[in-house]
Amino acid sequence: MRTSFSKLFFLCSIIFFSSEALAHKPSDSxxxxxxxxxxxxxxxxxxxxxxxxxxxxxxxxxxxxxxxxVKNKQVEIASYAFARLQIxxxxxxxxxxxxxxxxxxxSDGAYAVLTFISDCDIQQDLExxxxxxxxxxxxxxxxxxxxxxxxxxxxxxAAQENKISFSLVHQSFFKQFFNYVKEGIWHIWSGFDHVLxxxxxxxxxxxxxxxxxxxxxxxFKPSLNHTLSIVTCFTVAHSITLSLxxxxxxxxxxxxxxxxxxxxxIFAAFNNLWPIVKSRVxxxxxxxxxxxxxxFASVLMDLGLKENNLISCLLGFNLGVEIxxxxxxxxxxxxxxxxxxxxxxxxxFFKLASLMICLVxxxxxxxxxxxxxxITLR
Amino acid sequence: MPFLYKENIGFLKRVFAPAIFTALQVFFVGAVVAAPFIPxxxxxxxxxxxxxxxxxxxxxxxxxxxxxxxxxNDLKHVVLLARTYFQLAGSEGDPRYIGxxxxxxxxxxxxxxxxxDIVLVRGLLFQFSHDFESASSSFKDVLLRxxxxxxxISWLVDLNIVQANYSEAQKYNQLFLKASLNENKFIYxxxxxxxxxxxxxxxxxxxxxxxxxxxxxxxxxxxxxxxLAEMAIRLNDPALAEKxxxxxxxxxxxxxxxxxxxxxxxxxxxxxxxVVELTKNKKNSDILLLRLAQAAVMAKxxxxxxxxxxxxDRFNAATLRGDRLHLMxxxxxxxxxxNNPTKALELARLNWEKQREPKDARCFLEAALAAKKPKEAxxxxxxxxxxxxxxxxxxxxxxxxxxx
Numbered sequence: 001m002r003t004s005f006s007k008l009f010f011l012c013s014i015i016f017f018s019s020e021a022l023a024h025k026p027s028d029s030x031x032x033x034x035x036x037x038x039x040x041x042x043x044x045x046x047x048x049x050x051x052x053x054x055x056x057x058x059x060x061x062x063x064x065x066x067x068x069x070v071k072n073k074q075v076e077i078a079s080y081a082f083a084r085l086q087i088x089x090x091x092x093x094x095x096x097x098x099x100x101x102x103x104x105x106x107s108d109g110a111y112a113v114l115t116f117i118s119d120c121d122i123q124q125d126l127e128x129x130x131x132x133x134x135x136x137x138x139x140x141x142x143x144x145x146x147x148x149x150x151x152x153x154x155x156x157x158a159a160q161e162n163k164i165s166f167s168l169v170h171q172s173f174f175k176q177f178f179n180y181v182k183e184g185i186w187h188i189w190s191g192f193d194h195v196l197x198x199x200x201x202x203x204x205x206x207x208x209x210x211x212x213x214x215x216x217x218x219x220f221k222p223s224l225n226h227t228l229s230i231v232t233c234f235t236v237a238h239s240i241t242l243s244l245x246x247x248x249x250x251x252x253x254x255x256x257x258x259x260x261x262x263x264x265x266i267f268a269a270f271n272n273l274w275p276i277v278k279s280r281v282x283x284x285x286x287x288x289x290x291x292x293x294x295x296f297a298s299v300l301m302d303l304g305l306k307e308n309n310l311i312s313c314l315l316g317f318n319l320g321v322e323i324x325x326x327x328x329x330x331x332x333x334x335x336x337x338x339x340x341x342x343x344x345x346x347x348x349f350f351k352l353a354s355l356m357i358c359l360v361x362x363x364x365x366x367x368x369x370x371x372x373x374x375i376t377l378r
Numbered sequence: 379m380p381f382l383y384k385e386n387i388g389f390l391k392r393v394f395a396p397a398i399f400t401a402l403q404v405f406f407v408g409a410v411v412a413a414p415f416i417p418x419x420x421x422x423x424x425x426x427x428x429x430x431x432x433x434x435x436x437x438x439x440x441x442x443x444x445x446x447x448x449x450x451n452d453l454k455h456v457v458l459l460a461r462t463y464f465q466l467a468g469s470e471g472d473p474r475y476i477g478x479x480x481x482x483x484x485x486x487x488x489x490x491x492x493x494x495d496i497v498l499v500r501g502l503l504f505q506f507s508h509d510f511e512s513a514s515s516s517f518k519d520v521l522l523r524x525x526x527x528x529x530x531i532s533w534l535v536d537l538n539i540v541q542a543n544y545s546e547a548q549k550y551n552q553l554f555l556k557a558s559l560n561e562n563k564f565i566y567x568x569x570x571x572x573x574x575x576x577x578x579x580x581x582x583x584x585x586x587x588x589x590x591x592x593x594x595x596x597x598x599x600x601x602x603x604x605x606l607a608e609m610a611i612r613l614n615d616p617a618l619a620e621k622x623x624x625x626x627x628x629x630x631x632x633x634x635x636x637x638x639x640x641x642x643x644x645x646x647x648x649x650x651x652x653v654v655e656l657t658k659n660k661k662n663s664d665i666l667l668l669r670l671a672q673a674a675v676m677a678k679x680x681x682x683x684x685x686x687x688x689x690x691d692r693f694n695a696a697t698l699r700g701d702r703l704h705l706m707x708x709x710x711x712x713x714x715x716x717n718n719p720t721k722a723l724e725l726a727r728l729n730w731e732k733q734r735e736p737k738d739a740r741c742f743l744e745a746a747l748a749a750k751k752p753k754e755a756x757x758x759x760x761x762x763x764x765x766x767x768x769x770x771x772x773x774x775x776x777x778x779x780x781x782x
Binding site for chain 2: 025026027028043045048049050052053058061062063064065066067068070071102103104106107108109110113135136137138139140141143156251253
């Protein structure tokens with residue numbers, strides 16, 4: 001049985017293991033629709049490898065597909081592909097007119113790119129039926145994306161799933177942008193840790209330090225300058241890290257981020273009671289601002305980021321955070337400036353508020369660092 | 379930011395300007411998508427096919443397709459074509475052939491009692507797509523109807539080893555005796571013993587076997603040599619491992635799995651330049667591209683970042699279609715090349731649910747160590763205890779985890 005044995009053994013295990021050495025992924029096509037002003041256009045990327053199987057591209061049989069060979073089969077490619085794609089808007093069947101044939105390189109090889117337009121007046125919904133290659137490759141998938149203004153919906157066609165309906169409730173770029181602005185404002189207001197950090201830095205803005213004691217400032221200008229330097233540094237810092245984290249260039253563990261944010265609040269509040277950093281408070285705002293940016297990013301990620309609207313989401317959310325911040329400053333700064341000379345503010349409110357903030361943040365730190373649940377404020 | 383505090387402007391300029399520039403760059407570069415183009419030259423080669431039109435394999439496939447077209451009920455030709463595609467999927471590393479094979483047997487699969495040969499092929503295809511449960515049940519079906527079917531027995535032993543069900547593997551391994559395939563049983567016995575803390579004896583047995591085999595199939599010999607090299611690593615004998623790897627790759631220089639195993643061995647010894655030499659022309663294979671990128675990072679090569687991007691594109695493309703076949707590789711990618719231990723650990727954990735070979739275990743341990751979450755690796759530590767797995771690298775990983 002030796003010959004049959006070695007053949008048999010080879011068959012199993014060698015191939016078993018080589019299944020992990022995949023050079024390619026299975027066959028996919030990428031179908032992108034764009035709806036603008038109710039007009040439908042699209043782009044369809046189909047692998048040359050698959051078209052070779054379906055239509056036959058390699059005319060001279062040398063195992064290489066040249067641009068000339070693809071161009072010569074342009075009509076066959078288009079008629080083969082578009083015969084396997086149907087688009088409906090409401091009850092109406094939409095016609096498809098091919099425009100251009102281009103080439104694109106994907107991670108697994110070269111693709112023919114067919115661009116097309118449709119005569120349909122797209123109403124509320126779009127139904128797509130897809131049957132490309134399913135007759136000879138059951139693993140083939142069609143990855144479809146519909147870009148409607150700023151919104152993107154995606155779907156996957158498979159042999160058992162060859163019909164997908166897309167609802168096109170219009171959502172414009174600006175609407176989406178403003179949604180994220182709103183989320184940003186809401187987040188800075190509802191995220192107590194950011195507010196308390198900012199507040200801790202703002203409270204002494206109406207003082208200057210003489211020796212080891214706080215003295216109220218005489219005019220509004222130094223307070224404003226102090227506040228501006230802090231807010232600017234905090235903004236620049238968290239904008240940088242918010243972008244880096246949202247684009248997944250830098251990823252930090254959330255427990256570390258949340259714990260450090262809690263620590264930053266303690267530090268800022270504690271600094272009001274026993275000043276350690278006296279002159280360069282903006283540096284504190286900048287350094288801790290970097291870590292707050294990661295905190296903002298985790299919220300933004302929870303809201304969902306999509307590649308096409310990444311920039312509108314990111315800018316909108318960031319702008320929202322700044323607006324929220326600005327409104328806080330707008331209310332707090334004049335109020336404490338007005339109160340700066342009173343004993344109530346100097347001896348009582350300033351110290352008690354800092355102490356309370358310190359305490360709350362300390363509980364957060366314990367919760368976040370040790371994974372406990374002490375208070376349920378947030 | 380319209381206002382800047384006067385005193386700080388100099389500092390802000392120095393520190394922030396580059397930072398903002400980088401952030402903006404990242405912002406826009408990240409958003410740029412490669413655009414389709416019209417090739418400038420008619421003769422430009424856009425894609426290379428695995429075979430020429432007149433290559434024997436293409437002729438064979440065309441002939442089989444023609445036969446089946448003429449007579450769709452011809453089971454023999456259907457099975458032959460499906461198996462031809464299956465083998466191509468393995469040798470070319472291209473899962474498209476799995477889809478072709480599935481389509482060929484599709485009409486037969488839907489029968490209430492598909493023929494045994496079809497059930498067997500169905501099992502092979504399930505296995506290739508890492509649907510181990512369906513594959514197992516297909517092979518069991520085959521054995522119910524044909525208890526001496528050596529191929530189905532082999533697959534069941536293999537599947538159970540990969541999932542670390544060693545007693546189940548042994549159970550199926552016994553069936554080889556009934557089927558008079560004693561050598562098969564012998565090889566699998568050695569392989570299982572090698573994993574279960576008896577590498578020394580297993581090595582000797584397997585080495586004897588390959589020495590005494592009259593004229594073993596070269597692919598089989600290459601495969602056994604790689605297993606011997608792995609056992610030598612466990613026995614802490616790198617020189618012996620190296621000898622076996624080298625001998626194996628002389629037998630079959632194209633075996634991506636063998637090259638990958640050898641590269642891992644070299645990477646452990648920081649011999650990254652040799653890894654670059656072995657893999658630089660094999661970027662098609664995902665697993666070899668991974669090793670090449672690791673070596674490039676180790677060697678601080680300029681090419682490292684473009685290799686990492688290429689790998690990331692491939693993982694993203696697979697994720698987009700909903701495939702999660704290479705969890706172990708993806709975990710390693712996240713750990714070694716993206717410095718993201720949390721994600722690496724998550725992927726390693728998912729991978730361990732499906733595949734439990736030593737290399738999966740190591741990947742899991744390394745991710746847990748980097749993420750500083752020793753508790754997460756309990757399952758692997760338990761596997762190590764149960765198997766008495768003896769690799770010195772595992773022992774040091776275990777100790778490092780205990781120190782956390």
